[in-house]
Amino acid sequence: MQILADRHLAKPDDPLTLLGARVHEAEGRGRIAFALFQAARTAGPVFWIALAHDQDRLLPAALPEGLAERLHLVEARDETDLLWATEEALRSPAVALVIAEPARPLSLTVGRRLQLAAEAGCTTGLMLIHQGSGSQAAETRWNCEPIPGPEDSTRHRWSLIKNKK
Template sequence: MTPAILSHKPHRPAAEAPLIGDLGLAKARTHEFCGGARHTLAMILAGAQEGPVLWISPGWLPDALHGQGMVRFAAPGRFLFATPRRPEDLLWAMEEGLRSGAVPLVVADLPAPPALTPVRRLHLAAETGAAEGRFAPLGLLLTPGEGGAQGVESRWQFAAAHTGAQERWQLTRSRARNAPVKRWQVSTQASNRASNRGPAFDLQPEAA
């Protein structure tokens, strides 16, 4: 008898990976970052973690991460890059990376949000990686605009709101299984020269 690919059993989120301040993302699950500054938020997340990062992006598009822009958030040498040539291989590569449990963070930079069934497969792959691999991996989908991937554990929108020389962003948690919609103002603090984790950030909730 062929085992079912999908399960209706409730999941048990693993420990959280730090994001900014006291905010974290459940490991062994897949989350979504969207908005104009989504790549910056992904780099902030990478800088808050330890270990290698698998970054998957379309091989047919000219855009790519720039080392000099990355280095202030996380060491570029930690990143493993995959650039599939076919759209269907983007999520396949992400699924395999999560299932291996070989890296703590797997990022897929997508041209459009995926449907529900592929996201469910990513959750299951991350759970397998957590059970059988070295790390409890976190899956991250980067999607344009306001996002919209179905079935993600959480969705976060990040948009620039800089004022003069002060770097500022608006962070919105627009979807989460066990938390309400909420917004914060994020700004940079003076970097700790003794730290290899990149710049520090100040997180202030916006009034309801």
């Protein structure tokens, strides 16, 4: 059990570390890049939960090294199933990170249920939300935008816009 607890400890010198056993939110055009960054630096299984009819899919060959082997993609039929699967994955102490892509705004009740599930499983959650559709229950909210640059640039600006701490 000590191993599970240690992997969720926030590093005080790293401002991009997500606090463990909590649910965070990312919005903006660069939210998927932010999620991949967090997944790549997390040890252990990662669950990515999206709606089945969503056209955008991750390609395993394009993922950061070592992530494809740890990534579990879950397709939900509708928003209710997506939230249920997210809550169940967050409750599992075997999961390191749960990333979910809800289509609708998260209510305070839903956000609180997800926080309680993350605390129960000692699991970190990251909700990829649309601009302005987050929950007040989120620990942090990040605005993620790509930055224009050279043709091959993959630069992003990740701004912390909400922090309960």
